[in-house]
Amino acid sequence: MNKHEYKDLWVYIQHDGKAVHPVSLELCCEIRKIGDASREALAAVIVGDLPESEKDRVLDCGVDKIIHVSGTGYDFFNTDAYTNLFTVLCRKYKPSAVFVGGTIFGRDFAPRFACRLPTGCTSDATQLIWNPETADIEFVEPAVGGKMMAVITVPDARPQVGTIRPGTFKYAPTGRRACITAEEIIDFPVGEIRTKILDFKADEFDESLNIADADVIVCVGNGVKGADQLPKYRELAELLGGKLGCTRPVFDRGILPFKLVIGQSGVVIKPKLYLAFGVSGAVNHVTGITDSDRIVAVNKDPDAAIFRYCDYGIAGDMDEVCGMMIGKLKAGKKLSPQKDVI
Ligand SMILES: Cc1cc2nc3c(=O)[nH]c(=O)nc-3n(C[C@H](O)[C@H](O)[C@H](O)COP(=O)(O)OP(=O)(O)OC[C@H]3O[C@@H](n4cnc5c(N)ncnc54)[C@H](O)[C@@H]3O)c2cc1C
Structure with missing residues (x-):
């Protein structure tokens, strides 16, 4: 050849x-x-x-x-x-x-x-x-x-x-x-042709699962304790006018649907603001977030790889930090990563 x-x-x-x-x-x-x-x-x-x-x-x-x-x-x-x-x-x-x-x-x-x-x-x-x-x-x-x-x-x-x-x-x-x-x-x-279409049912369109064009994404990583912790992350996303996303292990655990997985095998996102909670920063995930304008990461491990990619890094417990952010937003205050939550 x-x-x-x-x-x-x-x-x-x-x-x-x-x-x-x-x-x-x-x-x-x-x-x-x-x-x-x-x-x-x-x-x-x-x-x-x-x-x-x-x-x-x-x-x-x-x-x-x-x-x-x-x-x-x-x-x-x-x-x-x-x-x-x-x-x-x-x-x-x-x-x-x-x-x-x-x-x-x-x-x-x-x-x-x-x-x-x-x-x-x-x-x-x-x-x-x-x-x-x-x-x-x-x-x-x-x-x-x-x-x-x-x-x-x-x-x-x-x-x-x-x-x-x-x-x-x-x-x-x-x-x-x-x-x-x-x-x-x-x-x-x-x-x-060995396949035949017997019937066609369109997916019920759920706008909350369409995250590719969202301006703000609150991403829940494997650090999340369980599905019972999700409401606070949903609330934060709503307060910021954004949507919920997740890493693949969160889907694997059956906590969120595959359409919310961000990364190499999931969705590639381009938001103005991406907030990662309990996300380690594996390349397979980071591949899907690099076009974000601002990246904020919360992880209890100060050496987590995600801190290499973020604009603001917060070393702390994800549930606590999420709760504090919600409190500040509800009180109508501006969030300051340096003063408020580190
Ligand atoms: C071919 C291939 C394709 C893949 N595609 C994708 C993909 O598209 N998207 C994707 O996401 N993954 C993908 N993966 C999986 C990927 O390699 C990682 O396993 C995955 O991204 C890790 O997700 P995670 O960071 O949520 O979980 P983990 O690696 O388990 O990290 C959890 C993090 O949470 C932190 N944490 C734990 N508890 C707390 C707490 N209370 N407060 C704060 N932080 C806490 C920990 O310190 C840790 O850093 C793929 C893998 C392969 C092999």
Whole structure:
């Protein structure tokens, strides 16, 4: 395999026929930067019809090429047809990399077509770096329980496939460029799709579980004694006009739902204020909070790693500090980390 025969960076544009999934736009913006460095074109792969206004949003991310695919088998997300589609397309066009949003669907079909090609697929990278010496993309992500950052490359195969979680990269469109469109028809026999939709029930929408865009997050870590302690953290979040989040062990203990988990395998947040109570500061969690404007951490262990990442650190008991903050806020007083709670 001569990897120099492979060119162009692809982003799969996941959509439901009405709107593009935000992760696809975030990916276009980030991969645009890699394309500028490696002098490769950025191509958006769109399957099925997309409203013009949504296509415009894709173009605004600086896409050089659209590969528009139509055919049978794509009426609903299914692994069989999409695995085949990307296998066929990659064999024909030879892209150097393919990026897919780390949604439930993307995480399902991306490793499958990577395996068929065959090439490597990296999931959940939190940073992508193009190495000019090797011409490889370095997928950087926490490993060994967050004790180290692993750099994963696919040096001997192409394309380099990656699934990236929603919210990992910023949606920051750089503007349009001249863009060409290639039309492809790839039919997949509908009878060969092994999954069927029998029924569809949308999740009941609970706004309190939608934390990705919250301005204030009160995060409860594994230091919490139990579910009976939660009301005070909820109250603090409400007083600050924010929402509750948690670390993964709090979900593992059955105290809060997975949608509130922040970090590498959870949600990436970008609040103005993030308050961590009883959070140790493991890399897998910190990965999801680094875009916070202000970080306040409360931990009884003065050597806890979370203190390396925060703007204000409070060494103390989380329940006591939370209670004091509530008292101050209710009394209409401004909180001063130096005077009030250390
Ligand atoms: C592949 C992978 C992905 C992962 N993804 C995620 C993820 O997305 N999000 C995530 O959160 N984790 C994730 N993890 C788990 C992660 O590695 C850590 O185990 C986790 O973040 C630790 O959570 P914690 O800090 O709440 O708990 P702990 O590490 O148990 O820390 C609890 C902290 O509470 C403090 N404490 C205890 N009692 C009190 C008290 N009374 N007052 C004040 N402080 C107190 C302790 O000093 C300690 O620092 C992942 C792990 C792996 C392997």
